[in-house]
Amino acid sequence: MGESSLPNAPLSERVRANLSFNNPLWKIFSRVGNNHYHPANNPDGILNLGVAENKMMRGELVKHLNPKLELTESQLGYGPDPSGSTKVREQIADMVNSHFAPVDPVLPAHITVHNGTTSAIDIFSYVTCDPGEGIMIAAPYYGGFDFDTFMRAKAPIVEVSMAPADMLHPERHVELMEAAYQKAVAEGILVRSIIFTNPHNPLGQCHPRALIENLLRFANRYNLHILFDEIYALSVFNTELNELGIDSGTEFHSVLSYPHLADLIDPSLVHVIHGMSKDFCFNGLRIGYLISPWNSTFINAVKTVSAFTWFSGTTEHVLTQFFSDPAWVAEFIQGNRRSLAQAYLHMARFLKRQNIPFIPSRAGHFIWVNLRRFCCSEGQSDGPGNEDEKEEEVTMAAADALFDRILDAGVYIAPGIVFHTHEPGWFRISFAAPQSEVDVGLTRLLKALAISG
Ligand SMILES: Cc1ncc(COP(=O)(O)O)c(C=O)c1O
Incomplete structure (x- = not known):
């Protein structure tokens, strides 16, 4: 009609x-x-x-989970917390502490859980930017960021176009970011944050530590939040290639593992996302989490809107079963x-x-x-x-x-x-x-x- x-x-x-x-x-x-x-x-x-x-x-995932997936009555209710029960946040903290080598243990209070990393990026954009305020992202970048930053937060992406070699180059990457930042400011855009994907999508490469250190200094200089999208952190296969005699390339280090972070940036500007879709091959579960160990105000701000990304008790059940056996994980x-x-x-x-x-x-x-x-x-x-x-x-x-x-x-x-x-x-x-x-x-x-x- x-x-x-x-x-x-x-x-x-x-x-x-x-x-x-x-x-x-x-x-x-x-x-x-x-x-x-x-x-x-x-x-x-x-x-x-x-x-x-x-x-x-x-196949392996289904074989492992199916015998564990019996529902109980309590899983049919709302559940205790729209940003994840204490139990599930404890399990995620344990997994991060085992596999991301953080300098200080990540605690359940540092984590909020959402229905997908997509939702976590939407919330990050909403919480760090008012409409019209910019988020810098080096291109090529994962195209979903276009939706995640704009559809609700209305934060325009300040795209920083780079050739693949510059994307991975410790100095050139940050020089291009600096130039794009100055241009955006000259055009009247108030830049608030950066989204940085490591390991990189689509290049399939890890960024060198020197680059990340330079980028952290850059973010600190202009007081920019920096979201590390580490959704591929555990899908790095350089050691496996090395074992087959192939040059292993740059290794992955989570920003959580940087020993002298506070010398590079005010840590309250640094946040990480990870989720079930990539490293745990479970895209359909729709679970992603924000980790912000150094900024409780940010975590509280995220929680004001996390009811909109609340996931079901059934999903939580699957998630807790997934993480219930750390040796299997x-x-x-x-x-x-x-x-x-x-x-x-x-x-x-x-x-x-x-x-x-x-x-x-x-x-x-x-x-x-x-x-x-x-x-x-x-x-x-x-x-x-x-x-x-x-x-x-x-x-x-x-x-x-x-x-x-x-x-x-x-x-x-x-x-x-x-x-x-x-x-x-x-x-x-x-x-x-x-x-x-x-x-x-x-x-x-x-x-x-x-x-x-
Ligand atoms: C870099 C990156 N971030 C975030 C996402 C979104 O993941 P999710 O399925 O958890 O929403 C993807 C999915 O392709 C991705 O590649």
Whole structure:
């Protein structure tokens, strides 16, 4: 009936800004839709190597949890605390103390639990920024930040565009942040915070300690909150690669483990997020947590709005069962790292065979791949071109057309535009799926790129 356009049914300015928010992910998700690949039930469906979901440990998770999941009557009520019961916050604190090597033990009082890390980032944005105040993020970055910072908090992202080498460079990274900060200030934007992803999505790399120290000094200079998104902290597989004789790259160190943090920054500006989706392969549980050991006012502020991210008693039950056996959790983490290393190597060998350039991954579920030589402008024939010849002519539109071709071939890989990269031709491919599935996806990819396998 078209009620949505009735002038007599006005919507808030806030939400009207959302409706006109143009994000490539919406178009992509509408194309991928519900037509998901399944080897038996829907073999012609779209095979998803675009979303960062680790499917490799699911069997193990289900086997471990199923026998423990009997509901009791008390789990049917509201539960004691919208930001997580003491028990679940104790369990999360124990897990963080065992696996993030914090200098001082993290306590349950430092933690708030939410229905997903997405919600935790939304709350961080809401709590640190008034509408119109900026959050700095180095690009390429995880595209979900666009929604998390803007839809409710209305905090614009101050995007700091960087080439991959600069993203990981201790001095260049912070010089670019400084320049972007000064530009934003000159444009009248009051910058309040930074979101920093380590290990990085989409690069799949850990940031060097020197870079993080410089960034902490930068944040301190301008009194900026800094949220460390450490959602891939336990999916680092550099040691496993090293054991196979492959250079291990930069190691991961949680900011919680920095011994002299107070020499670099007022610690009350430093916060961390982690959750169940990535390192524990449990995206569907919708659990993420904020950890803020040095700022009880921040924690209290978060709690004023945490009723809106309250998760069910049933979810809490699953969560407490997951964490009830720390030895099993430790084995799970190790097993996951080993399978990520194997899955990564499988993907990297494929890319090398096809002579497709990529940034070597050391963490996460994905690899950042350069397909620019397959991008061709409209009217040109499909197929690989000479990289030098194509240097001049590759446009975002050509990269878009390549994305469509790949999707038409039945596989979804995430285009660079979603991560705000300005260099056309980058894509993020997830490898954390059963090998048979990945191989179907790669065969379809080769078809779209017009290379014979
Ligand atoms: C860097 C990063 N942060 C946050 C999230 C959101 O995670 P969740 O499923 O807990 O909302 C993702 C998911 O892809 C991510 O990659």
